[in-house]
Amino acid sequence: MSNDKKNAFPIKLTHSAADQVKKLISSQDYAEKLDLKLRVYILGGGCGGFQYKFILDDQVSNDDCVIESNGAIVVVDPMSLQYLFGGIIDYYEGLEGSKFLVVNPNAKGVCSCGSSFNI
Known part of the structure; x- marks a missing residue:
């Protein structure tokens, strides 16, 4: 791993994404589980080859990367981290709905629908 990667922050959340996680x-749905964190992971699939997945999770494995960014905690497994390193997670709200988005410097291409990517 280069010195740039060793010193870089692995993943960042925008203020908008961090606010949405918090x-x-x-919210009432999760009021009893305030120790939840945003888990971001990669799955194979979609027309581009890989898909981003987001869940609220209260479990952290010993080999997970735990990142605090703008007051929210993000958890990423080692396999997914290699594809997300240097990425920025944002939250978008518009007429067509709302969703978390990943700006991924490692992605070589994104499918036309925007739900998957390739490396």
Whole structure:
């Protein structure tokens, strides 16, 4: 791993994404589980080859990367981290709905629908 990668922050959350994570965790649906974190992971699939997945999780494995960014905690497994390293997670709200988005410097291409990517 280069010195740039060793010194870089592995993943960042925008203020908008961090605010949404905190809002979701404090909602009535999760009020009893305030130790939840945003888990981001990669699955094979979609027309691009890989898909981003997001869940609220209270489990952290010993080999997970745990990142605090803008007051929210993100958990990423080692396999997914290699594909997400240097990425930025944002939260978007628009007429067509709302969703978390990943700006991924490792992605070589994104499918036309935007739900999957390739490396």
